[in-house]
Amino acid sequence: xxxxxxxxxxxxxxxxxxxxxxxxxxxxxxxxxxxxxxxxxxxxxxxxxxxxxxxxxxxxxxxxxxxxxxxxxxxxxxxxxxxxxxxxxxxxxxxxxxxxxxxxxxxxxxxxxxxxxxxxxxxxxxxxxxxxxxxxxxxxxxxxxxxxxxxxxxxxxxxxxxxxxxxxxxxxxxxxxxxxxxxxxxxxxxxxxxxxxxxxxxxxxxxxxxxxxxxxxxxxxxxxxxxxxxxxxxxxxxxxxxxxxxxxxxxxxxxxxxxxxxxxxxxxxxxxxxxxxxxxxxxxxxxxxxxxxxxxxxxxxxxxxxxxxxxxxxxxxxxxxxxxxxxxxxxxxxxxxxxxxxxxxxxxxxxxxxxxxxxxxxxxxxxxxxxxxxxxxxxxxxxxxxxxxxxxxxxxxxxxxxxxxxxxxxxxxxxxxxxxxxxxxxxxxxxxxxxxxxxxxxxxxxxxxxxxxxxxxxxxxxxxxxxxxxxxxxxxxxxxxxxxxxxxxxxxxxxxxxxxxxxxxxxxxxxxxxxxxxxxxxxxxxxxxxxxxxxxxxxxxxxxxxxxxxxxxxxxxxxxxxxxxxxxxxxxxxxxxxxxxxxxxxxxxxxxxxxxxxxxxxxxxxxxxxxxxxxxxxxxxxxxxxxxxxxxxxxxxxxxxxxxxxxxxxxxxxxxxxxxxxxxxxxxxxxxxxxxxxxxxxxxxxxxxxxxxxxxxxxxxxxxxxxxxxxxxxxxxxxxxxxxxxxxxxxxxxxxxxxxxxxxxxxxxxxxxxxxxxxxxxxxxxxxxxxxxxxxx
Numbered sequence: 001x002x003x004x005x006x007x008x009x010x011x012x013x014x015x016x017x018x019x020x021x022x023x024x025x026x027x028x029x030x031x032x033x034x035x036x037x038x039x040x041x042x043x044x045x046x047x048x049x050x051x052x053x054x055x056x057x058x059x060x061x062x063x064x065x066x067x068x069x070x071x072x073x074x075x076x077x078x079x080x081x082x083x084x085x086x087x088x089x090x091x092x093x094x095x096x097x098x099x100x101x102x103x104x105x106x107x108x109x110x111x112x113x114x115x116x117x118x119x120x121x122x123x124x125x126x127x128x129x130x131x132x133x134x135x136x137x138x139x140x141x142x143x144x145x146x147x148x149x150x151x152x153x154x155x156x157x158x159x160x161x162x163x164x165x166x167x168x169x170x171x172x173x174x175x176x177x178x179x180x181x182x183x184x185x186x187x188x189x190x191x192x193x194x195x196x197x198x199x200x201x202x203x204x205x206x207x208x209x210x211x212x213x214x215x216x217x218x219x220x221x222x223x224x225x226x227x228x229x230x231x232x233x234x235x236x237x238x239x240x241x242x243x244x245x246x247x248x249x250x251x252x253x254x255x256x257x258x259x260x261x262x263x264x265x266x267x268x269x270x271x272x273x274x275x276x277x278x279x280x281x282x283x284x285x286x287x288x289x290x291x292x293x294x295x296x297x298x299x300x301x302x303x304x305x306x307x308x309x310x311x312x313x314x315x316x317x318x319x320x321x322x323x324x325x326x327x328x329x330x331x332x333x334x335x336x337x338x339x340x341x342x343x344x345x346x347x348x349x350x351x352x353x354x355x356x357x358x359x360x361x362x363x364x365x366x367x368x369x370x371x372x373x374x375x376x377x378x379x380x381x382x383x384x385x386x387x388x389x390x391x392x393x394x395x396x397x398x399x400x401x402x403x404x405x406x407x408x409x410x411x412x413x414x415x416x417x418x419x420x421x422x423x424x425x426x427x428x429x430x431x432x433x434x435x436x437x438x439x440x441x442x443x444x445x446x447x448x449x450x451x452x453x454x455x456x457x458x459x460x461x462x463x464x465x466x467x468x469x470x471x472x473x474x475x476x477x478x479x480x481x482x483x484x485x486x487x488x489x490x491x492x493x494x495x496x497x498x499x500x501x502x503x504x505x506x507x508x509x510x511x512x513x514x515x516x517x518x519x520x521x522x523x524x525x526x527x528x529x530x531x532x533x534x535x536x537x538x539x540x541x542x543x544x545x546x547x548x549x550x551x552x553x554x555x556x557x558x559x560x561x562x563x564x565x566x567x568x569x570x571x572x573x574x575x576x577x578x579x580x581x582x583x584x585x586x587x588x589x590x591x592x593x594x595x596x597x598x599x600x601x602x603x604x605x606x607x608x609x610x611x612x613x614x615x616x617x618x619x620x621x622x623x624x625x626x627x628x629x630x631x632x633x634x635x636x637x638x639x640x641x642x643x644x645x646x647x648x649x650x651x652x653x654x655x656x657x658x659x660x661x662x663x664x665x666x667x668x669x670x671x672x673x674x675x676x677x678x679x680x681x682x683x684x685x686x687x688x689x690x691x692x693x694x695x696x697x698x699x700x701x702x703x704x705x706x707x708x709x710x711x712x713x714x715x716x717x718x719x720x721x722x723x724x725x726x727x728x729x730x731x732x733x734x735x736x737x738x739x740x741x742x743x744x745x746x747x748x749x750x751x752x753x754x755x756x757x758x759x760x761x762x763x764x765x766x767x768x769x770x771x772x773x774x775x776x777x
Contacts, residue, residue: 034312036096036123037183039166039542043123045313047320050074050187054323057084064327066231067296068266071206074323075189077223086333087230087264090757092223095189097123098215101175101446102156103130103598104193104669106563106606108212109159111770112219114566116777118163118550121221125166125183126156127175131602132445134413135454138422142171142443151562152606155554160545162552163219167543173418173444176200176383179207180279181308181420181535186297186317186324191218195286195668195692196383196471201294202279203301204317204324206266208292209692211670213699213769220773225759227691229291230265232257233332236273238341242524243359243508245393246277247385247469247490249338250284251346255356256336260662262290263691265333269295270326273340277529283384284471284488287353289665289690297324300529307530345508349473349487350465352589359493363504371485371503372465376457378408378498379478380491381415381442382449385469388424388535391416392527394495395430398437400522401499405515408438409501411457415442415449423538424531437499448478451599455479465503467494474593474666476618480600492525563606568774569677569701571767577682577703578723579741583645583655584630585718587622590659591666592693594618596675598667605671608678615675616641616657623718633719642679649680658716659686664693673697677768683724685738685752687713698760701768708735708751715750719743724752732757 035041054070056079065073076082077092084091098120100108105126112120131152132145146153153170160167168178175192176199183190186204191197193215200207208226218224234253240246253267267290269281278295285293295301297317305314317324345359350371357365366373380386380394391414401407414434416422422444425431431441446452449470458464463483470478473486487503496507499522511519546552556563586594597614604611617628617640631637632644634651648655657676663686664672673696676684683703687710697704703724707713716722721741730736736752756764766772 034316036188038309039182039544040123045185045316047187047316047323051320051323053079056080064330066233066268066330066332067324067326068206068229068231068268068294070323071187071189072229074187084228086228089228090225091228093189093226095122095191095218095224097183097188097190098218099125099127099175099179099183099190099192099197100212100215101130101194102126102128102152103602103605104212105156106152107670107674108193108215109156109163110566110606111212111216112163113159113554114770115216115220115773117220120164120219122218123166124164124219125168126160127168127172127178128153128156128170129172129174129445130450130452132170132443132447133452133454134442134447138441138443145443146170149603151560155556155563155606157543158552158554160543162549162554164545164549166545169541169543171419171444171539172541173416173421174383174386174446176283177386177417177421181418185305185310185313186301187320191215191224193668195666196283198285198290198292199279199283199383201282201285201292202277203304204295204297206292206294209286209668211668211673211692211696211699213670214695216770222773225757226291227264227755230333232262232265232267232290233335234267234269235271235335235337236269236340237271237337238273238339240276240340240343243345243492244340244343245345245490245492246280248343248346249276249340250281251348251356251489252338252343253336254284254288254348254354255346257288258354259287259352259665260289260688260690262288263662264291266291267293268326268332269293274298275300276340277387277389279387280384284353287471289662291691296326297321304530307534345490345493347467347487347489347493350485351473351475353471353473353488359489360506360508363506366503372463373503374465375410375467375497375501375503376464377411377413377466378494379413379415379448379466379468379470380494381417382446382468382470383417384471385491386415386417386421388421388531389527389529390469390491391421391425391430391434393525394491395433396525396527397492397495397499397522398433398439401437402433404512404518404520406499406512408498410498412437412439412498413442413448414439415447416444419444419538419541420535423536427536428531451477451480452602453479455481458484467497467503469494472666474591477593496522561607561610562603564608564610566608568771569767571771572701572765574728576723576725576727577654580654580656580682580722580724581633581648582716582718582720582722583648583657583681584616584619584641585622585658585716586660586663587620587625588660590619590663592664592669592672593666595664595672596669608674611671612675612678613642615645615679631718645679645681653680654682655680656683656685656722657681658713659684660713661687663689665690668692670696670699673700673702677702694755698756698763699769701764701766701771703754703764705736705752705754708753712750715748716740717742730756730761732761
């Protein structure tokens with residue numbers, strides 16, 4: 001904590017600097033009433049309230065504030081009374097809005113329906129982007145998705161209309177690009193039911209990925225809890241040039257911090273080198289476990305806001321600019337410095353997004369490790385890299401290849417981030433160039449990035465390499481093939497490698513052979529940041545909620561295999577949990593993809609019992625190094641993880657999962673918490689948790705516990721019984737004891753830690769956060 005500042009300095013900080021000091025006045029109030037978006041004219045931006053809160057907190061803390069602190073503390077429910085201690089206390093916050101993608105919105109809306117509330121309390125939206133499978137091409141895949149998912153889309157559309165939620169129809173685009181184009185703005189606090197919600201930090205927003213139960217809290221008008229984040233500063237100096245892109249910044253940061261190095265922290269970019277494609281960098285911050293990432297307000301944000309029809313918002317932001325940048329002299333918990341002028345193109349993978357390699361070295365590394373060099377498929381787009389500039393730079397390379405009589409040697413796919421991007425790149429000729437070089441333009445949706453890919457060119461188990469401009473490359477994530485070596489890099493490097501057809505192609509030094517036999521090098525990619533003729537909005541795909549939706553019918557058939565109304569979870573019985581079985585002791589990395597796979601399972605995201613049939617089927621059992629094969633200790637036979645869990649539940653046997661480091665990293669999907677709860681789980685005991693998953697487990701009434709000594713993981717055997725004692729007297733900060741009963745009759749005790757605060761303990765005692773909400777109504 002900084003030493004106490006001189007009172008005059010504090011007064012100047014509270015007042016603001018320069019011209020800003022003369023704009024915070026009652027006379028400006030009328031100007032400040034600007035709509036949050038063109039879709040919600042009655043919901044206005046309240047920079048003045050945020051400014052008041054910031055000044056209250058600054059006076060209390062007696063120190064300069066980071067940008068992250070300004071926006072987070074600017075949304076405190078009680079800025080005067082809230083205890084604030086980075087990394088320790090829980091904050092009660094009032095986010096401005098909620099966004100949900102269709103796969104997670106199903107469960108979020110089912111929970112909201114269960115709450116009994118008539119209408120959402122804050123502006124909220126649903127975005128249909130996850131349920132469209134890539135097979136043939138954009139129009140055909142979209143039409144098939146509308147037919148296959150008609151029941152789910154109808155449920156989401158009618159639930160949105162009934163409860164006052166905006167609805168973006170299938171084909172609109174990926175949630176994060178839609179947010180960037182319409183809802184993100186400097187200083188807004190938005191929570192979204194997708195882990196890559198931090199994409200909005202590219203517009204100076206605090207956008208945080210959460211589970212559906214958190215979204216329900218905010219939609220219900222309840223203060224939302226977040227552990228007070230630490231702040232990691234990334235100072236950018238120099239400037240990007242040549243083949244180096246903004247993607248290389250976050251690939252480098254991921255290599256430095258690893259997949260858990262950002263846990264519990266906001267990553268705040270600052271310094272003279274911040275003028276680059278900022279949303280890409282913030283988006284992939286999810287891969288280091290960060291709460292979110294953010295850039296300070298700058299002229300590029302202002303230009304983008306104006307280009308997307310939000311000049312009024314940027315004009316107001318100009319007046320409050322001092323609240324949208326860090327204070328001079330603010331302190332970070334950790335500082336990383338990257339000189340962009342020295343940064344080289346990078347590529348990360350396979351199987352984890354933090355395994356970082358310079359492109360110049362990946363060929364040699366791949367040969368050494370036996371990774372396939374042939375690139376089978378190159379895939380560009382996704383929520384991370386589908387901006388107009390991304391597509392333009394890829395097209396500039398494709399044009400060079402075409403001019404030399406070449407096409408891609410690898411298969412090549414292009415995913416536009418939104419209908420606006422699709423329409424604009426089609427108008428400006430980029431789509432034709434990318435198609436001519438061999439590309440297939442897919443639907444405006446997530447597609448292969450989340451496993452929605454009906455891949456036909458390799459068999460399951462066949463070792464192969466793909467390169468993508470996506471953000472995540474866990475085992476089997478893109479195509480359900482555990483032998484696929486997926487690498488993430490920039491769209492420019494993907495395009496170059498797709499043209500060359502090989503992983504060891506370095507476009508900075510290597511030559512291609514033209515159709516006439518001439519050797520040539522690709523020139524560094526170029527592309528306009530924004531279209532000179534403004535964006536083409538394309539088709540109108542937004543459904544406004546009616547002013548009064550109480551008469552709208554929302555139907556869920558009791559015989560549906562896609563949707564299922566929720567039943568309340570059982571309450572805690574007030575006793576210790578004794579004699580619980582180990583369902584599975586997980587070996588190594590266990591992401592939410594391992595716990596609740598996506599891809600073909602997405603169709604069951606609205607049906608808890610059916611989706612539970614994928615619980616932990618991707619996790620490796622330490623007992624036999626197999627997936628989805630655990631011993632049923634009641635029968636002595638081996639079975640699938642969900643099957644054994646169901647058998648235990650049917651016989652009244654509680655069970656626990658034991659896991660390794662950073663358990664639950666990856667997606668925000670709360671199904672990874674709902675499924676264990678539904679199938680009779682009581683506790684998840686691991687070395688460490690990813691932030692979102694730990695919260696999701698608490699929300700559903702489970703006990704997320706960590707070993708006080710990580711070596712105690714080794715003491716637990718798959719055939720043990722575990723009792724957790726100390727629950728009746730459980731309070732924040734007080735550890736629990738686990739008594740391990742081995743099959744030979746011996747026992748040993750270990751200490752387990754937790755991060756529950758008092759509110760969260762009420763969720764546990766009630767059986768879930770939703771149960772507790774009903775108790776309080």
